[in-house]
Amino acid sequence: MPVLAAPDGDSAAIARIIDEGMNRSEAMTTASALMDRIGPRLTNSENHRKAESWAMDLFRQRGLANVHVEPFDFGVGWNLDSYSVAMVTPRALPLTAIPVAWSPPTAGTVQAPVVIAPMSREEHFAEWKGKLAGKIVLVSLPGQTSESKGPVFQRYTDSDIAALDTYTKPDFDPDAPAIQVRNRRFQGKLAAFLKAEGAVAMVKISYRDGKLVHGEGYDFQPGQTLALPAIELAQEDYRKLVRLAKTGAAPEVAINVAARYDESNLKAENVVAEIPGSDPKAGYVMAGAHFDSWIAGDGANDNGAGSITVLEAARLIAKLGVKPKRTIRFVLWSGEEQGLLGSRAYIDQHYASRPVDPSLKGIDSYIAWRNAFPITPKPEYSQLKAYFNMDNGSGRFRGIYSEGNLGAEKLLKEWLSPFDMLGADKLVVSKTGGTDHVFLQAIGLPGYQFIQDPLDYESRVHHSNLDTVDHMRADDMRQASVIMAGMLWQAANSDKELPRAVLPTQPAPTDPFKVRDPSQ
Amino acid sequence: MPVLAAPDGDSAAIARIIDEGMNRSEAMTTASALMDRIGPRLTNSENHRKAESWAMDLFRQRGLANVHVEPFDFGVGWNLDSYSVAMVTPRALPLTAIPVAWSPPTAGTVQAPVVIAPMSREEHFAEWKGKLAGKIVLVSLPGQTSESKGPVFQRYTDSDIAALDTYTKPDFDPDAPAIQVRNRRFQGKLAAFLKAEGAVAMVKISYRDGKLVHGEGYDFQPGQTLALPAIELAQEDYRKLVRLAKTGAAPEVAINVAARYDESNLKAENVVAEIPGSDPKAGYVMAGAHFDSWIAGDGANDNGAGSITVLEAARLIAKLGVKPKRTIRFVLWSGEEQGLLGSRAYIDQHYASRPVDPSLKGIDSYIAWRNAFPITPKPEYSQLKAYFNMDNGSGRFRGIYSEGNLGAEKLLKEWLSPFDMLGADKLVVSKTGGTDHVFLQAIGLPGYQFIQDPLDYESRVHHSNLDTVDHMRADDMRQASVIMAGMLWQAANSDKELPRAVLPTQPAPTDPFKVRDPSQ
Known part of the structure; x- marks a missing residue:
């Protein structure tokens, strides 16, 4: 060398x-x-x-x-000891799933029929009021399997890297924080609504196909954890339940989440x-x-x-x-x-x-x-x-x-x-x-x-x-x-030190012509 | 229309x-x-x-x-009722696996330490004689995760299809049948060797990564099914067991295969x-x-x-x-x-x-x-x-x-x-x-x-x-x-009929200059 x-x-x-x-x-x-x-x-x-x-x-x-x-x-601390999610009706089939982090545990294994009730805004709750008791609620739109033609595995070429060499002007969207808060809060409100309706569990769809699951979750302040057990289901399995429910097969699912909260630290x-x-x-x-x-x-x-x-x-x-x-x-x-x-x-x-x-x-x-x-x-x-x-x-x-x-x-x-x-x-x-x-x-x-x-x-x-x-x-x-x-x-x-950026004194400038999309 | x-x-x-x-x-x-x-x-x-x-x-x-x-x-008919494969030591972790079709069932859940013993020829058995009793045997080489840069999803372009338009001269390799038979028979011989050695189960690695498993298997004549339970394990999980075994963590695995043979028809x-x-x-x-x-x-x-x-x-x-x-x-x-x-x-x-x-x-x-x-x-x-x-x-x-x-x-x-x-x-x-x-x-x-x-x-x-x-x-x-x-x-x-190919009277011609690779 x-x-x-x-x-x-x-x-x-x-x-x-x-x-x-x-x-x-x-x-x-x-x-x-x-x-x-x-x-x-x-x-x-x-x-x-x-x-x-x-x-x-x-x-x-x-x-x-x-x-x-x-x-x-x-x-709150949260420890996941074990879990299982399986379709029971119309046939026995283990499903690829993961509990949403900080999900409440189930009381042993809970089994219930599923209902497809996609909700992404509080105004969607009215449609489902009185219809969710005793149900495992599939709260996401099912979407479709990806036809992505991109490569699974990538190493950068020199021109890929050259394309990264772009100066981006700082930009601050004053509406973004409120939208972030609203979207973040919605999961908690949805869970509380489902709990009040007597639902058993909520199930959301994974955001990638290929039987990938993730289990990210966020409500972790004491008293703010989700009101009922929440599961993320693989796209393939989620859409299978949707197809079965839509064609009268009345799928039932069994969920077990053995998780422990820890508020001691x-x-x-x-x-x-x-x-x-x-x-x-x-x-x-x-x-x-x-x-x-x-x-x-x-x-x-x-x-x-x-x-x-x-x-x-x-x-x-x-x-x-x-x-x-x-x-x-x-x-x-x-x-x-x-x-x-x-x-x-x-x-x-x-x-x-x-x-x-x-x-x-x-x-x-x-x-x-x-x-x-x-x-x-x-x-x-x-x-x-x-x-x-x-x-x-x-x-x-x-x-x-x-x-x-x-x-x-x-x-x-x-x-x-x-x-x-x-x-x-x-x-x-x-x-x-x-x-x-x-x-x-x-x-x-x-x-x-x-x-x-x-x-x-x-x-x-x-x-x-x-x-x-x-x-x-x-x-x-x-x-x-x-x-x-x-x-x-x-x-x-080094004898030299990295030059520092200017200490910011206010948010990045805002686009003065921006018009907000009211549907967001 | x-x-x-x-x-x-x-x-x-x-x-x-x-x-x-x-x-x-x-x-x-x-x-x-x-x-x-x-x-x-x-x-x-x-x-x-x-x-x-x-x-x-x-x-x-x-x-x-x-x-x-x-x-x-x-x-023989074979019906798979349920199965599970999990790592138990050094920590509890469900593994992505599938029984090999026509695998014998396990006697309930069997738990045992794993041993990494790749064998692909009968001459490899000698090295492992006396070392496999009570073990779950990982019989494949672990290999490495794919760096394939190909697309996951593909639709043909016209030039892709043009490339398919190639006339291939018929060719018969007289050695191929014997090699096929030998490779096919090897799994049975390996299972019989493992059984005789007192092993608990055999585990092979999946041939695709990304937690994909397949479970193809072939011995289905009465008396010719595999001598001991066989599992295909996801590449990610197989190599995890290999790494743990190679670094002294002494992994143990629990396998349950509830399958039924049916020789009645x-x-x-x-x-x-x-x-x-x-x-x-x-x-x-x-x-x-x-x-x-x-x-x-x-x-x-x-x-x-x-x-x-x-x-x-x-x-x-x-x-x-x-x-x-x-x-x-x-x-x-x-x-x-x-x-x-x-x-x-x-x-x-x-x-x-x-x-x-x-x-x-x-x-x-x-x-x-x-x-x-x-x-x-x-x-x-x-x-x-x-x-x-x-x-x-x-x-x-x-x-x-x-x-x-x-x-x-x-x-x-x-x-x-x-x-x-x-x-x-x-x-x-x-x-x-x-x-x-x-x-x-x-x-x-x-x-x-x-x-x-x-x-x-x-x-x-x-x-x-x-x-x-x-x-x-x-x-x-x-x-x-x-x-x-x-x-x-x-x-x-149609008034017309598709012209037929010539009825073959002998195998396709053989390459007269072919020299067989003795390592195959």
């Missing part, structure tokens, strides 16, 4: 990181230990806490310091560990990935891949046995799937405050936070010199997004240059969304993500029962871990 | 077939009745017989005559029905599709689609209320999945004899039959004027294969011409294989199949747990049914 030229940091260190990470990677054995043995990690579940202990042990074994958890307000926890730096005045750099997952698979690509990469990057740097100038901090976030809650809490505790009513919870708090001004930085705000996040599956790194911060491109490109030969040579200006660097960026902090090959993440793996170690790619994980470690090492030792 | 010009037959009748079949199709409601209500139809199972009764009732309701079954020698049955013709001397035309299926899905695209198309074509023609010149016969074959057994038996009984040792069964009989000469035609041989088969999913007809019979192309094209506007205007010379027209063609009879859009048949549906009505296409089924009926109607009334 030739010693590569690293413009910043120690080029011999980069070569050692590459050698260790490519030749003696522990990424996939660690991935198996987390995903195969422990399994999915719903925020504030017993399994998540088990995984936290496992990660803290691993950080300590790998020689990291200051290993600890940082709790934050979350909500309403806090979830981020896991934090550090490699201390030699210069306490130089600030610190950080890498992170969310550790929590949904429940249908093992949370392997979302986001075991990012978590394992953070753990492996920590190992690779610790193994150098050389103190970086700046401290390198590693964080495994929780509550990401419910609204970036762990990283948002971390911002509140470490970086800046925004004037949000503390009585707001969940989606209301999320929306209020995003639009609350002014942002008041705390002392630690200036200490975070770079943050690298990973949450787009296990696909290899192809480069980095500058998140609209044109001023940061030069230095990011410089740090990336040792990894050209590993195929990670692209820099694009566009923003990425939906994960834990977003709120850091929102307050002007330097949070970045890498361009990753898509693999089959969006087509079938993300949040689904296919999100297992099998759909991670060992070669890609090795490469990502090496680059994550190398970027951190250079950022920790 | 304009009256179309039909070069043969009655153009008003074609217009009425199109009107009825496109505007008042019963294809999908019939499909739901068969697949959703009755479900999969393994040859000689109780469910297959239930479906036979259903089909005979439907033929009778649709006004067909001479509705009956024709039994043929098959083997070793015959399976083809279903036959007719629309009688006005001229008994004019011979008859025929359409067919295999009615049997595998067990993981509902046998919707393989081959409910063909069966439903045959039933709908019968309805469309019967509804004309006009007697065709020639009788039109409809056959729903059984035993296709085990080696075209129903259509082969039909040939023996109706069309021709070949000198095969009657003591040979299953694969041995299949291979011997294909290579037995001379072929001695029976009187009915000359009466079959055309046969149209359907067994390539529910994709719309795009044209027809002339199966290497260049002399038949002109008339096939003429009969197809009324359906140009429905997109079925292509004629290609290549042969199709693997279904019930093949043995008719093999003895020189005019058996044809239509070019069909592939949809997601090969990519994920064929034989898998996704083979449900959901993956059929209603528009395509309407179109196929109309064309099937129209082709039959024209063939039944």
Whole structure:
């Protein structure tokens, strides 16, 4: 392995990181230990806490310091022990399903006829009043099987990546928050309506075909969980029930959800560990990935891949046995799937405050936070010199997004240059969304993500029962871990600092000509 | 709907077939009745017989005559009542699996540690002797998750179809039969070895990823069924067990297969029905599709689609209320999945004899039959004027294969011409294989199949747990049914007859320079 030229940091260190990470990677054995043995990690579940202990042990074994958890307000814990969903009439047939997370348990196995009653607005309730008692209610429109001609599995071509290099003007839709709240609240209202009508359970359709199920669910404040058991059913099975019901076969379904609420601890926890730096005045750099997952698979690509990469990057740097100038901090976030809650809490505790009513919870708090001004930085705000996040599956790194911060491109490109030969040579200006660097960026902090090959993440793996170690790619994980470690090492030792974006003082501008579609 | 010009037959009748079949199709409601209500139809199972009764009732309701079954020698019946496969250690996790058809049942739920012991040749047994007692044996190599970049769902472009238009010279590999027999026999020998070693069950890996399972299996002569319970496991779950076993987690699995053998009736049955013709001397035309299926899905695209198309074509023609010149016969074959057994038996009984040792069964009989000469035609041989088969999913007809019979192309094209506007205007010379027209063609009879859009048949549906009505296409089924009926109607009334291929007198020629790979 030739010693590569690293413009910043120690080029011999980069070569050692590459050698260790490519030749003696522990990424996939660690991935198996987390995903195969422990399994999915719903925020504030017993399994998540088990995984936290496992990660803290691993950080300590790998020689990291200051290993600890940082709790934050979350909500009710929920543990899924077992479940089954089967058609009983007109013939016995196991169905592919998953309980909606935070669904109430059933009282043992409940069996009932189904009724097809699609409802997506409160004004639809009237039609079904008095007709749902004793029924399992199919609340979604059935739709049709996909004729998608796209590939299941994808690696980016250079022109795919070039198409990502687009500057998007910030835009704020003032109606969006209210619509989000309304849609989010509707599930709870629907469940309450069904419960009041004496229904047995509610069933929604999966949003992907091919017998994929997901089980995302959101009502997790005490007293706000769904009023009756809720199941997500595979499209094929949902439409089978619809066809049978529509042709007089009177299907009956049996559902068993053995789940336990836990209100004894309403806090979830981020896991934090550090490699201390030699210069306490130089600030610190950080890498992170969310550790929590949904429940249908093992949370392997979302986001075991990012978590394992953070753990492996920590190992690779610790193994150098050389103190970086700046401290390198590693964080495994929780509550990401419910609204970036762990990283948002971390911002509140470490970086800046925004004037949000503390009585707001969940989606209301999320929306209020995003639009609350002014942002008041705390002392630690200036200490975070770079943050690298990973949450787009296990696909290899192809480069980095500058998140609209044109001023940061030069230095990011410089740090990336040792990894050209590993195929990670692209820099694009566009923003990425939906994960834990977003709120850091929102307050002007330097949070970045890498361009990753898509693999089959969006087509079938993300949040689904296919999100297992099998759909991670060992070669890609090795490469990502090496680059994550190398970027951190250079950022920790560089004489330069990433230029920051401007601290926002008000929401992004609004389109003055926008006319809202009243049917939305 | 304009009256179309039909070069043969009655153009008003074609217009009425199109009107009825496109505007008042019963294809999908019939499909739901068969697949959703009755479900999969393994040859000689109780469910297959239930479906036979259903089909005979439907033929009778649709006004067909001479509705009956024709039994043929098959083997043991097998009925799967329920099954479950779950990982128990290191954590509780339901696994996606299916029993191999004709697997022995388990004695209730059996739980045991797994051992990874890939064996594909008898010489591999020695390595595992004495090591398998009390174990659930994973007998396949684990392989890796697919990175296939092909589309899940496909409709043919004109150039895709042009590529099918290739004449392939007949070729006979004299080594192939022995290799087929050896590979086929190996599963039985492996099961017997495992049983003798005291193993609990054998587990093989699915041949597709994405949690698809299939459950094909073949040993069905009395006394020849597998010696111990056999399970096919989803790739994702199989490799999870491998990773856990390889990293010391000592996985244990619980298997329950509630299945019943039935040796009381070793015959399976083809279903036959007719629309009688006005001229008994004019011979008859025929359409067919295999009615049997595998067990993981509902046998919707393989081959409910063909069966439903045959039933709908019968309805469309019967509804004309006009007697065709020639009788039109409809056959729903059984035993296709085990080696075209129903259509082969039909040939023996109706069309021709070949000198095969009657003591040979299953694969041995299949291979011997294909290579037995001379072929001695029976009187009915000359009466079959055309046969149209359907067994390539529910994709719309795009044209027809002339199966290497260049002399038949002109008339096939003429009969197809009324359906140009429905997109079925292509004629290609290549042969199709693997279904019930093949043995008719093999003895020189005019058996044809239509070019069909592939949809997601090969990519994920064929034989898998996704083979449900959901993956059929209603528009395509309407179109196929109309064309099937129209082709039959024209063939039944035409003054012309399809030119026959030459009656074979010996196997296809062999490549004189072929050198066999000894590792195969």
